[in-house]
Amino acid sequence: MPGAVLEDIDLAALRIIHSPDPRLAAPAQPLERVDDSVRRLADRMFELMAQAHGVGLAATQVGLAIQLFVATPSGEPTDRRVYVNPQLVSMDGRAEEEEGCLSVPGITCNVKRYKEVTIRATGLDGQEFQETGVDLAARVYQHETDHLAGMLILDRMGTVARLANRRAIRELEEGFAEGK
Numbered sequence: 001m002p003g004a005v006l007e008d009i010d011l012a013a014l015r016i017i018h019s020p021d022p023r024l025a026a027p028a029q030p031l032e033r034v035d036d037s038v039r040r041l042a043d044r045m046f047e048l049m050a051q052a053h054g055v056g057l058a059a060t061q062v063g064l065a066i067q068l069f070v071a072t073p074s075g076e077p078t079d080r081r082v083y084v085n086p087q088l089v090s091m092d093g094r095a096e097e098e099e100g101c102l103s104v105p106g107i108t109c110n111v112k113r114y115k116e117v118t119i120r121a122t123g124l125d126g127q128e129f130q131e132t133g134v135d136l137a138a139r140v141y142q143h144e145t146d147h148l149a150g151m152l153i154l155d156r157m158g159t160v161a162r163l164a165n166r167r168a169i170r171e172l173e174e175g176f177a178e179g180k
């Protein structure tokens with residue numbers, strides 16, 4: 001998405017969208033540069049994430065198909081980090097934990113992830129950085145990069161979890177059909 005288009009976005013009007021909104025399934029495009037419009041978008045996303053008590057929020061979750069997510073991967077609300085054009089560069093170990101998603105309200109399920117992940121991204125200063133996260137941080141990196149590839153926890157759910165959550169899934173579908 002060119003910067004000019006990003007500058008035209010009404011940040012105050014951005015909302016967290018819910019499954020099955022098709023914008024959640026669209027793969028995100030890389031950002032060409034980090035400028036003030038990106039910094040303003042990240043600020044707004046942190047605001048929406050905090051209001052919803054989340055630890056991560058991808059741009060696709062506010063309807064923007066760009067490679068950016070914000071997170072507090074240590075679980076500490078003041079530890080705000082922004083990842084532009086993120087890539088997972090190494091993964092190790094396995095762990096299964098319960099996960100939820102701000103775009104899939106009312107549903108949690110166990111998701112198998114890598115236990116330790118190294119991510120490379122560009123920060124809001126335009127500099128590339130790399131960091132390694134374990135447990136929660138590694139899970140956040142994987143959950144959010146899944147979003148940027150158009151994938152939700154619903155896509156990682158097994159048959160049993162899907163059955164257990166079938167009512168909540170149906171309610172989401174009905175809510176979307178009614179424009180909620």
Ligand SMILES: [Zn+2]
Nearest residue numbers: 100101102103
């Ligand atoms: Zn999510």
